[in-house]
Amino acid sequence: MSKKLTSRAEDYSKWYNELVVKADLAENSAVRGCMVIKPYGYAIWEKMQAQLDKMFKETGHQNAYFPLFVPKSLFEAEEKNAEGFAKECAIVTHYRLQNDPDRPGKLRVDPEAKLEEELIVRPTSEAIIWNTFRGWVQSYRDLPLLINQWANVVRWEMRTRLFLRTAEFLWQEGHTAHETKAEALTEAALMNNVYATFAEEFMAIPVVQGLKTESERFAGADETYCIEALMQDGKALQAGTSHFLGQNFAKAFDVKFANKEGKQDYVWATSWGVSTRLMGALIMTHSDDLGLVLPPSLAPNQVVIVPIYKTDEDLNAITEVANTIMSDLRGKHVTVKFDNRTTHRPGAKFAQHELQGVPLRVAIGARDLANGTVEIARRDTLTKEVVPLSDLTTIIEGLLKEIQDGLFKKALDFRDSHITEVDSFEEFKNILENKTGFISAHWDGTAETEDKIKEITKATIRCIPLEMNKEAGVCVYSGKPSEGRVLFAKAY
Amino acid sequence: MSKKLTSRAEDYSKWYNELVVKADLAENSAVRGCMVIKPYGYAIWEKMQAQLDKMFKETGHQNAYFPLFVPKSLFEAEEKNAEGFAKECAIVTHYRLQNDPDRPGKLRVDPEAKLEEELIVRPTSEAIIWNTFRGWVQSYRDLPLLINQWANVVRWEMRTRLFLRTAEFLWQEGHTAHETKAEALTEAALMNNVYATFAEEFMAIPVVQGLKTESERFAGADETYCIEALMQDGKALQAGTSHFLGQNFAKAFDVKFANKEGKQDYVWATSWGVSTRLMGALIMTHSDDLGLVLPPSLAPNQVVIVPIYKTDEDLNAITEVANTIMSDLRGKHVTVKFDNRTTHRPGAKFAQHELQGVPLRVAIGARDLANGTVEIARRDTLTKEVVPLSDLTTIIEGLLKEIQDGLFKKALDFRDSHITEVDSFEEFKNILENKTGFISAHWDGTAETEDKIKEITKATIRCIPLEMNKEAGVCVYSGKPSEGRVLFAKAY
Numbered sequence: 001m002s003k004k005l006t007s008r009a010e011d012y013s014k015w016y017n018e019l020v021v022k023a024d025l026a027e028n029s030a031v032r033g034c035m036v037i038k039p040y041g042y043a044i045w046e047k048m049q050a051q052l053d054k055m056f057k058e059t060g061h062q063n064a065y066f067p068l069f070v071p072k073s074l075f076e077a078e079e080k081n082a083e084g085f086a087k088e089c090a091i092v093t094h095y096r097l098q099n100d101p102d103r104p105g106k107l108r109v110d111p112e113a114k115l116e117e118e119l120i121v122r123p124t125s126e127a128i129i130w131n132t133f134r135g136w137v138q139s140y141r142d143l144p145l146l147i148n149q150w151a152n153v154v155r156w157e158m159r160t161r162l163f164l165r166t167a168e169f170l171w172q173e174g175h176t177a178h179e180t181k182a183e184a185l186t187e188a189a190l191m192n193n194v195y196a197t198f199a200e201e202f203m204a205i206p207v208v209q210g211l212k213t214e215s216e217r218f219a220g221a222d223e224t225y226c227i228e229a230l231m232q233d234g235k236a237l238q239a240g241t242s243h244f245l246g247q248n249f250a251k252a253f254d255v256k257f258a259n260k261e262g263k264q265d266y267v268w269a270t271s272w273g274v275s276t277r278l279m280g281a282l283i284m285t286h287s288d289d290l291g292l293v294l295p296p297s298l299a300p301n302q303v304v305i306v307p308i309y310k311t312d313e314d315l316n317a318i319t320e321v322a323n324t325i326m327s328d329l330r331g332k333h334v335t336v337k338f339d340n341r342t343t344h345r346p347g348a349k350f351a352q353h354e355l356q357g358v359p360l361r362v363a364i365g366a367r368d369l370a371n372g373t374v375e376i377a378r379r380d381t382l383t384k385e386v387v388p389l390s391d392l393t394t395i396i397e398g399l400l401k402e403i404q405d406g407l408f409k410k411a412l413d414f415r416d417s418h419i420t421e422v423d424s425f426e427e428f429k430n431i432l433e434n435k436t437g438f439i440s441a442h443w444d445g446t447a448e449t450e451d452k453i454k455e456i457t458k459a460t461i462r463c464i465p466l467e468m469n470k471e472a473g474v475c476v477y478s479g480k481p482s483e484g485r486v487l488f489a490k491a492y
Numbered sequence: 493m494s495k496k497l498t499s500r501a502e503d504y505s506k507w508y509n510e511l512v513v514k515a516d517l518a519e520n521s522a523v524r525g526c527m528v529i530k531p532y533g534y535a536i537w538e539k540m541q542a543q544l545d546k547m548f549k550e551t552g553h554q555n556a557y558f559p560l561f562v563p564k565s566l567f568e569a570e571e572k573n574a575e576g577f578a579k580e581c582a583i584v585t586h587y588r589l590q591n592d593p594d595r596p597g598k599l600r601v602d603p604e605a606k607l608e609e610e611l612i613v614r615p616t617s618e619a620i621i622w623n624t625f626r627g628w629v630q631s632y633r634d635l636p637l638l639i640n641q642w643a644n645v646v647r648w649e650m651r652t653r654l655f656l657r658t659a660e661f662l663w664q665e666g667h668t669a670h671e672t673k674a675e676a677l678t679e680a681a682l683m684n685n686v687y688a689t690f691a692e693e694f695m696a697i698p699v700v701q702g703l704k705t706e707s708e709r710f711a712g713a714d715e716t717y718c719i720e721a722l723m724q725d726g727k728a729l730q731a732g733t734s735h736f737l738g739q740n741f742a743k744a745f746d747v748k749f750a751n752k753e754g755k756q757d758y759v760w761a762t763s764w765g766v767s768t769r770l771m772g773a774l775i776m777t778h779s780d781d782l783g784l785v786l787p788p789s790l791a792p793n794q795v796v797i798v799p800i801y802k803t804d805e806d807l808n809a810i811t812e813v814a815n816t817i818m819s820d821l822r823g824k825h826v827t828v829k830f831d832n833r834t835t836h837r838p839g840a841k842f843a844q845h846e847l848q849g850v851p852l853r854v855a856i857g858a859r860d861l862a863n864g865t866v867e868i869a870r871r872d873t874l875t876k877e878v879v880p881l882s883d884l885t886t887i888i889e890g891l892l893k894e895i896q897d898g899l900f901k902k903a904l905d906f907r908d909s910h911i912t913e914v915d916s917f918e919e920f921k922n923i924l925e926n927k928t929g930f931i932s933a934h935w936d937g938t939a940e941t942e943d944k945i946k947e948i949t950k951a952t953i954r955c956i957p958l959e960m961n962k963e964a965g966v967c968v969y970s971g972k973p974s975e976g977r978v979l980f981a982k983a984y
Contacts, residue, residue: 029624030566031559031611036624039554039639046555062531063538067523068560068613068644068660069582072589074522076599086589086599090561092613093585093601095648097564097578107568107578109585109610118601119523121560121584121613132521132528141835147531152560152644156587168560343633 005355007289012233019283020162023292023356026279033160033167040356041279043300045170048278049150051202051297052172055194061146061174066128068152069119074127078252081126084219088156090121090167121154126220126245126271129175130253137177137267139258144187145177163280164237164492171275174242177250177267179259184268185223188244191272192225195240203278204295204408205229205285206415207239208438208487210463215447218271222246228462228487230415231284234436236462236489239281242272280492285411286380292357293380295407296400303329303336303396304358306349308365315340318364321389325362325374328393334400354379359403360396380407421485425477428488432457438489442482444475453477459488497847499781504725511775512654515784515848518771525652525659532848533771535792537662540770541642543694543789544664547686553638553666558620560644561611566619570744573618576711580648582613582659613646618712618737618763621667622745629669629759631750636679637669655772656729656984663767666734669742669759671751676760677715680736683764684717687732695770696787696900697721697777698907699731700930700979702955707939710763714738720954720979722907723776726928728954728981731773734764772984777903778872784849785872787899788892795821795828795888796850798841800857807832810856813881817854817866820885826892846871851895852888872899913977917969920980924949930981934974936967945969951980 005022006014020026025041037045053063069092076082096113100106122128129147136145154168174191178184192209199205207227217224221243229239250256250266259265286293296302305325307318322338329336339349346363353361361377368374374392377384380403387395418437422428431439443449443461454460468484475482497514498506512518517533529537545555561584568574588605592598614620621639628637646660666683670676684701691697699719709716713735721731742748742758751757778785788794797817799810814830821828831841838855845853853869860866866884869876872895879887910929914920923931935941935953945968946952960976967974 027624027627029559030563030620031561034559034561036559037557039556042556043554045557062535064531064534065529065537065662067521067526067528068646069523069526071522072599075589076597079597082589082599089587089589090584090611091586091589091601092582094583095581097567097574097581097583097612105568105571107564107574109583119582120589128522132519135519154560170557 005289005291008232015289016280016284017162019287019291025283025292026162028162031167033157035162035166035168037170037276040300044282044294044298045276045279047298047300048202049172052198052274053150055198056148056172056174059146059190059194061148061176063149064147065149065151066125066132068122070122070125070128072118072120074131074253075120077127078130078220078249080248081124081220085123085155088158089123090154090156092119092121122151123153123155124271124273125149125151125153125173126175126249127253130249130255130269133175133177133267134253134255137255137257140179140260143177143179143257143267144183146174146187147176148172148174161280163276163283166276169276171273174270174272176270177255178269179257179267181246181268184246184270185244188223188225188242188270188272191270192227192240192242195242195272195274196227199227199229199239199278199281200408202295202297203282203285204297204404204411205239205281206408206412208463208465209467210465210487212241212463213447213450213461213486215450216461218243220245220248221271222248225466226463228489229281229285230418230437230489231281231492232414233284234418234490236438236487236491237277237281237284238462238491239278240272240274243270245269245271286407287357290382291355293407294357294359296359296404299335299357299359301335301337301358302400303334303360303362304349304353305336305338305362305364306346306353307338307340308346308363310366314366314369317366317369321364321369325389325392329396332393332397334393334396360399362392378403419487422476423473428453428459428476429457432459432490436490438462438487440485440487441476442473442484443486444478444480444482446478446480449475449478449480453488457488459490462487462489462491497781497783500724507781508772508776509654511779511783517775517784518654520654523659525649527654527658527660529662529768532792536774536786536790537768537771539790539792540694541664544690544766545642547690548640548664548666551638551682551686553640553668555641556639557641557643558617558624560614562614562617562620564610564612566623567612569619570622570712570741572740573616573712577615577647580650581615582646582648584611584613614643615645615647616763616765617641617643617645617665618667618741619745622741622747622761625667625669625759626745626747629747629749632671632752635669635671635749635759636675638666638679639668640664640666653772655768655775658768661768663765665763665765668762669747670761671749671759673738673760676738676762677736680715680717680734680762680764683762684719684732684734687734687764687766688719691719691721691731691770691773692900694787694789695774695777696789696896696903697731697773698900698904700955700957701959702957702979704733704955705939705942705953705978707942708953710735712737712740713763714740718955720981721773721777722910722929722981723773723984724906725776726910726982728930728979728983729769729773729776730954730983731770732764732766735762737761737763778899779849782874783847785899786849786851788851788896791827791849791851793827793829793850794892795826795852795854796841796845797828797830797854797856798838798845799830799832800838800855802858806858806861809858809861813856813861817881817884821888824885824889826885826888852891854884870895911979914968915965920945920951920968921949924951924982928982930954930979932977932979933968934965934976935978936970936972936974938970938972941967941970941972945980951982954979954981954983
């Protein structure tokens with residue numbers, strides 16, 4: 001298989017698919033719409049998990065685990081939520097296979113092993129969790145309940161793409177219960193902010209924080225906060241959501257508490273999640289025609305050392321130096337790998353590490369040893385320089401910081417140069433045809449207008465930015481009054 | 493709900509169930525046989541995961557993720573494995589719900605949304621993984637393939653118990669592919685040894701390493717290594733297994749490689765796993781009538797500090813001291829919590845921490861402040877002493893080590909005093925009626941004898957110990973020749 005990727009200019013979608021597979025991030029499986037996350041891709045996901053988990057714990061949340069299955073009677077209890085997920089869910093109906101009398105050695109579903117009640121494979125866990133919370137909450141002393149779960153979920157999507165939209169995906173889902181509406185709203189906003197911080201500081205992905213319009217909200221939510229990112233092809237990607245659920249689930253599952261005055265009241269809820277979809281955002285924000293580009297914070301190996309040698313003697317001498325470099329770097333919490341595989345030539349190793357987005361590559365040859373130097377190559381700028389071995393650790397620490405900051409800056413510049421203020425619908429349509437990105441435009445606040453615009457242009461309202469200027473204007477489509485600009489875009 | 497547990501002597505099984513629920517480890521859910529793992533229980537599981545994950549990575553394994561579902565045609569490909577799991581598996585047959593015309597507002601399975609091929613919710617992942625490995629292995633250069641997955645699996649067990657046997661459980665499953673039979677056998681033994689080290693050094697649970705008999709092997713394995721532990725009630729518990737799968741899955745899924753001579757050959761396989769069942773082993777090895785007893789290595793909080801105060805002034809002074817203690821302890825990587833809840837009295841806090849197995853409790857009152865002392869209580873021995881505040885960190889470090897070692901020693905003494913060498917079947921039956929534990933006896937090596945003994949006594953061969961003396965003898969049941977003693981027991 002050729003390692004060379006289709007270029008982004010030629011076919012962005014093909015470039016993406018090829019990159020995911022060739023960089024060993026993920027691949028399609030024998031199960032329709034379900035992916036296999038390969039070790040290298042999973043190592044990046046583990047880095048994301050570790051950082052998010054830390055941030056959740058620092059904000060007072062605890063992990064727990066709830067069942068994979070939701071009995072149909074619980075699934076349908078909160079009607080809007082049920083309606084939102086009913087059309088794309090995997091349903092377990094039987095619990096046993098038997099020998100197939102028509103095909104010796106093969107199996108069939110045992111028709112007598114039918115479940116009394118069907119089980120839905122969780123597309124999201126509000127139903128099973130709120131049914132459990134009923135037993136956990138009696139009084140205000142039990143609140144707030146701040147729970148998170150790392151889990152797999154299944155949504156039977158018809159059109160799937162690796163990481164971006166898969167039938168099964170991995171995610172975390174936070175579920176919290178509060179005494180008051182204000183506290184729940186604060187929690188929903190706080191967790192959206194945690195996601196924004198994570199996206200910007202660790203993934204180097206700039207995001208707009210905002211609220212979803214009613215038609216784009218999570219099924220069962222009263223308000224949905226989101227972080228929206230812009231991909232290199234000018235399409236937006238929803239990278240995380242945090243929902244204020246009001247008392248909807250508390251009422252559907254009868255979760256009441258005795259408040260400080262001794263009166264029974266329904267609790268207030270939030271839920272929030274990010275998923276392996278973030279891998280797609282990561283790829284489409286930073287990568288180039290040579291492959292993946294990783295911010296150092298998420299790189300499984302921040303540095304790889306490649307020996308260039310002809311004799312065993314040279315290799316031994318290089319290995320000795322490499323061991324010292326590795327020990328120094330690890331002392332500074334830099335992850336580093338010595339790629340001393342004898343099955344691959346240096347050129348092939350360079351190409352692989354480029355494809356897999358290793359931030360820094362250090363090459364050491366016999367001449368370097370004599371000169372007390374090494375060659376260091378940056379993945380982000382594709383530049384190389386020869387540096388003194390004695391300064392290497394300091395140089396690497398500086399470069400990793402520079403790369404992390406540089407990737408964010410570059411993505412931010414791209415994003416900011418792809419937000420266009422638009423005041424007429426002609427211009428709106430032109431922009432979507434010619435160049436893409438976010439369109440900042442006035443909207444009259446109605447679902448009708450939103451639908452019409454979507455129908456005509458395929459663009460949706462990505463969010464009502466939290467930092468929206470309350471600037472009066474007229475709707476770009478209907479000409480009716482508007483309170484401020486919202487962000488439109490075509491989206492993943 | 494009373495916090496007091498049924499005593500072990502009164503009803504061991506009831507004691508176990510009550511402890512799991514009252515110590516906030518887990519509870520039953522609305523889904524038959526599936527549990528909710530509560531935050532405190534999950535925090536212990538996270539500690540196990542972190543340590544095991546580290547040990548897997550240190551032995552060269554990488555994590556990946558494979559689909560939850562196994563298409564039926566793949567599930568049935570390895571016949572013995574399929575047969576072993578066919579009778580207890582959850583089967584997805586449909587992918588959509590619709591409005592139920594007979595029950596307004598409710599849903600039913602859409603009969604038109606039937607899958608062409610049924611999907612089995614993985615009871616174990618050999619089938620889907622080996623189907624994937626086919627694409628990953630071409631030459632000996634691609635081997636060994638050393639993969640691990642942290643995942644949920646489902647086995648539709650009819651009789652379930654929290655942690656010990658649940659329809660859904662969490663586990664890790666290692667899956668490896670090798671060039672040679674010898675290498676795969678070494679891997680299977682190595683990983684069983686990793687489990688034994690983990691059980692003994694981190695969980696403080698002594699285990700016997702051994703091989704399963706043919707009838708107790710994993711379905712599809714040529715050899716199953718295991719670690720067997722002994723619970724306080726004298727029943728054995730299989731705590732982990734590691735399988736040598738021969739070329740069975742390679743043949744079923746056509747996974748071949750070009751060997752060093754350029755010839756095509758099937759690869760050799762292993763798989764190995766431990767699960768949330770370990771939580772059950774942990775509980776039943778160390779705990780007592782007051783609740784959970786945790787080895788410090790797995791305790792979410794190794795130390796809890798409880799302030800004893802009457803005035804806000806006292807609390808402030810105690811808080812200041814507690815903050816210093818916490819900072820010192822955290823500097824030594826000791827996990828510690830200051831239980832300054834105002835909703836609970838000290839007695840209630842003591843009882844809760846006892847129930848939840850916190851290894852060390854430090855109580856600080858106003859008089860302690862004046863004397864420069866604190867009271868420290870051990871959960872394992874239930875002893876208390878007053879110690880100088882100035883030595884506290886050193887004392888705590890010493891005690892944590894002492895507790896960890898002491899718990900293992902106690903469990904080892906119990907286990908060793910519950911292995912009885914038996915040479916007649918009368919004695920064999922007597923022991924199982926009177927006292928329990930492992931019986932070390934000669935066996936003629938046949939499945940017939942094994943079945944007969946099980947039928948008569950309910951005891952099974954837990955393992956053929958790796959350290960078995962090759963001592964010739966005669967079978968305790970049949971009188972036929974035997975090559976050495978094996979371990980029998982009733983088991984969970």
